[in-house]
Amino acid sequence: MESVTAARDFLKGNEALAYGALKTGLNAFFGYPITPSSEIPETLAAEYGNPQYPGFKVFLQAASEIEAINMVIGAAATGAKVMAATSGPGFSLKQEGISYAAAMELPMVIVDVNRGGPGLGNLGPEQTDYFQATKGGGHGGYRNIVLAPSSVPEMAAFPALAFSLAFKYRSPVIILTDAFLGQLKEDLMFPEVPAQEFDTSWATTGARGPERHILSSMHLDLPELSRHSEHLRSKFEGIDRAEQRSEKFQTDDADVVLVAYGICARLAQRAVGMLREKGIRAGLLRPITLSPFPRGELAALVERGVQNFIVVELNTGQMVDDVRLATGGRARIASMQRVGGLLPSPLDIVHQVEAMSR
Amino acid sequence: MIGAEGHYEVKLGPLPTLTGKPTHYCAGCEHGTLTRLIASALHELGVRERTVLVDSVGCSVLAHEYLNTDAIQAPHGRAPAVMTGIKRMRPDLLVFAVQGDGDAVSIGLSELIYAANRGEPITIFLVNNGIYGMTGGQMAPTTPAGMITMTTPHGRDIATTGPPLDASKLLATLEAPAYVKRVLLPVTPTPSADFYNARGSMEGARSVRNAFRVQEKGGFSFVEFVSTCNVNWKMSILQSKHYATEVLAKVFPPGLFKDKFGVEKG
Amino acid sequence: MKIETILAGHGGQGVLELANWLAYFYLVKGRHVAYTPSYGPETRGGKVKCYVVCSDELIDSPIVEDPDILVVMNTPSMDFVPLLKARGTLVVNSSLVKDSRRRADVEVVEVPATEIAGGLRAYSPEKGKDTVIAANSVMFGACLAVSGESLRDELDLIREVFGHFLTGRKAAYIPLNVKAVEEGFEHVSRARSAEPSRTSSVPHPGIAP
Numbered sequence: 167m168e169s170v171t172a173a174r175d176f177l178k179g180n181e182a183l184a185y186g187a188l189k190t191g192l193n194a195f196f197g198y199p200i201t202p203s204s205e206i207p208e209t210l211a212a213e214y215g216n217p218q219y220p221g222f223k224v225f226l227q228a229a230s231e232i233e234a235i236n237m238v239i240g241a242a243a244t245g246a247k248v249m250a251a252t253s254g255p256g257f258s259l260k261q262e263g264i265s266y267a268a269a270m271e272l273p274m275v276i277v278d279v280n281r282g283g284p285g286l287g288n289l290g291p292e293q294t295d296y297f298q299a300t301k302g303g304g305h306g307g308y309r310n311i312v313l314a315p316s317s318v319p320e321m322a323a324f325p326a327l328a329f330s331l332a333f334k335y336r337s338p339v340i341i342l343t344d345a346f347l348g349q350l351k352e353d354l355m356f357p358e359v360p361a362q363e364f365d366t367s368w369a370t371t372g373a374r375g376p377e378r379h380i381l382s383s384m385h386l387d388l389p390e391l392s393r394h395s396e397h398l399r400s401k402f403e404g405i406d407r408a409e410q411r412s413e414k415f416q417t418d419d420a421d422v423v424l425v426a427y428g429i430c431a432r433l434a435q436r437a438v439g440m441l442r443e444k445g446i447r448a449g450l451l452r453p454i455t456l457s458p459f460p461r462g463e464l465a466a467l468v469e470r471g472v473q474n475f476i477v478v479e480l481n482t483g484q485m486v487d488d489v490r491l492a493t494g495g496r497a498r499i500a501s502m503q504r505v506g507g508l509l510p511s512p513l514d515i516v517h518q519v520e521a522m523s524r
Numbered sequence: 525m526i527g528a529e530g531h532y533e534v535k536l537g538p539l540p541t542l543t544g545k546p547t548h549y550c551a552g553c554e555h556g557t558l559t560r561l562i563a564s565a566l567h568e569l570g571v572r573e574r575t576v577l578v579d580s581v582g583c584s585v586l587a588h589e590y591l592n593t594d595a596i597q598a599p600h601g602r603a604p605a606v607m608t609g610i611k612r613m614r615p616d617l618l619v620f621a622v623q624g625d626g627d628a629v630s631i632g633l634s635e636l637i638y639a640a641n642r643g644e645p646i647t648i649f650l651v652n653n654g655i656y657g658m659t660g661g662q663m664a665p666t667t668p669a670g671m672i673t674m675t676t677p678h679g680r681d682i683a684t685t686g687p688p689l690d691a692s693k694l695l696a697t698l699e700a701p702a703y704v705k706r707v708l709l710p711v712t713p714t715p716s717a718d719f720y721n722a723r724g725s726m727e728g729a730r731s732v733r734n735a736f737r738v739q740e741k742g743g744f745s746f747v748e749f750v751s752t753c754n755v756n757w758k759m760s761i762l763q764s765k766h767y768a769t770e771v772l773a774k775v776f777p778p779g780l781f782k783d784k785f786g787v788e789k790g
Numbered sequence: 791m792k793i794e795t796i797l798a799g800h801g802g803q804g805v806l807e808l809a810n811w812l813a814y815f816y817l818v819k820g821r822h823v824a825y826t827p828s829y830g831p832e833t834r835g836g837k838v839k840c841y842v843v844c845s846d847e848l849i850d851s852p853i854v855e856d857p858d859i860l861v862v863m864n865t866p867s868m869d870f871v872p873l874l875k876a877r878g879t880l881v882v883n884s885s886l887v888k889d890s891r892r893r894a895d896v897e898v899v900e901v902p903a904t905e906i907a908g909g910l911r912a913y914s915p916e917k918g919k920d921t922v923i924a925a926n927s928v929m930f931g932a933c934l935a936v937s938g939e940s941l942r943d944e945l946d947l948i949r950e951v952f953g954h955f956l957t958g959r960k961a962a963y964i965p966l967n968v969k970a971v972e973e974g975f976e977h978v979s980r981a982r983s984a985e986p987s988r989t990s991s992v993p994h995p996g997i998a999p
Binding site: 193194196223224226228229230232233234236237238239240241242243244246248262263266270370371372373374375378379380381382383384 | 572573574575576578579585588592593594595596597598599602605606607608609610611612613614617634635638
Binding site for chain 1: 813814821826827853855
């Protein structure tokens, strides 16, 4: 049999993400160790200086999560492709920095490997940072773009997508993954990514004659701040129109649609197969962008006549709110929740769907 | 000086490194002096087009309104980290910040120490007036014992709050920094109080130039300017100059703590 | 073709390494693979339980609930036997696990892996004769036999797998590990030809996508 997967790599999610970033031309990484994300800075530290990645100019372990995000701000201000990676507690610490970055319209990629929380929590996988990532997270009114990979190949591919969105819209982009995907190993082949060059004419790299660039989030004049915030809002409205991403699995004739992202989407997909074998017409909608949320696809499903949605997530009910908003009260929405790092098995999901069908 | 042209030769005129906008600083504040010293040094060195100013949070937050260079704002206390990010990506740029004592020694102490400890080739000017200015006069890490502030209405009690922190001395204990200096910037009253000497400004001008030179040589440079805040000290401008000379400068004596490249000699 | 495997034992037995080898073997053979290391409440107290899925198609769930193959390296891990699919295969290190015939509807493949490894004088370089190593490589050979692989054709591939994981100073142990694989494989092949009625060498097709 001809090998369909010749020359594929076998990497864990965190490693795949690090290599994905390197291959798309990462310039700088500023990190702080926190389980379960530490393989990302460790991989990058090991590859620093590798002539295969000539663009990778700066690797620095900061003294704190806060120091790291502020280093990211500085490097991003020069127009560089900059990334940081952390887990929940560190993501909390970075929120002020992300607020500043959003206000100054700085492109950057921040990875959150969601672990158990709140507080110190544990090292198991959760999806409890959903609110924090998608509803702003930091102070002030702004929205991040949030991507949710659900496989090791996506962990490898998403840095390139994240940087292209970050620079297209001059916005921080969050890659929200979890402790399970970070450690899962799968086969993958790195996509051929054309070298991306972005417009960085706004960068602060020294005045040119009378013209100078100021990156500031301070607008003391009230109408001026109002205009700036309205600009950020309309920018996000454009992102919302153009960048919703999701994947549908057997939804065309489905009576009940599961909605899940990340590792839950993989388990839900198996559950769909198992349900179909039992004669239940189930389907799966997998959001790929959590922000902008794929409201369009959800609304279309409702339009087509889907009456039942079951949201499967590793929290006590976060994405389900967005599903309720998107379906506008025109369908039954149920919420299947697991926390503490526990995962629902595909059979658990099957039983839940069956129970709800009765 | 407005209206002075007829009687005096105007020496301190416009500079390409100044926007020319009148500053918002209070009368009697050394921020204005420092702004001028920085603009002069940048102009002399001819580096305007490769300079990036990092705004901190405090009275210096509007620095980019007066200094005519590229600028980026840092969150409160984080300027040393933001500067690190810029300089690591673009070692060819001249990167500096003006920070207040709250920004650099309170919320930003960790960022300050680590940037200094890594020997980042950046420049930090600390305006130390022993109080939080912008937010209305609360206690700062550098507030002297017994001083009355908005959060120490009976005077700073060392038993509860600890003694004031000496940033220059702290940084001087580190191996990496190349230039650490403390200057008493305000005009100091002579005993008769009929005359003031501006030695501080001369020393300040020299220190600012040296600090930039040290950065160009690849070293971390830090100059602490002991200054005044007559508004929040609730003193007259004259009283505040006395207080800086007689009290603050005793808690924070001027001096050269580190000069790895010997720029003070040359 | 899809094979779902659960591997269980305790820390120090090389269960995670074994799972990695299996996954990589199938990756080099051109299959999609997913390896899930131990996680969750089942792994408290030094227990190890991990999953390997290999498939011609893209894999949905990396978590295995009803495996085709269950590899057991210690007695407490026999607790997972109820999970095995009917007509699935239990591969057990019979040097350490005595009572392995608990279900009539599954194939039980007993492999005295620790004894076989001991016979190869595979001892820990640090701890000496008290600690046998490469028992997991013996089990690797057993798993390959159970999955219907042909040793003769796959010896190069097995060397490639070990070459990927045993690097630097560990590379010196590759020949020993390959030998251990061969021994494990041969043991199972002999056992099966002796008891043909107990064999079920065709992997379960699994759930169609």
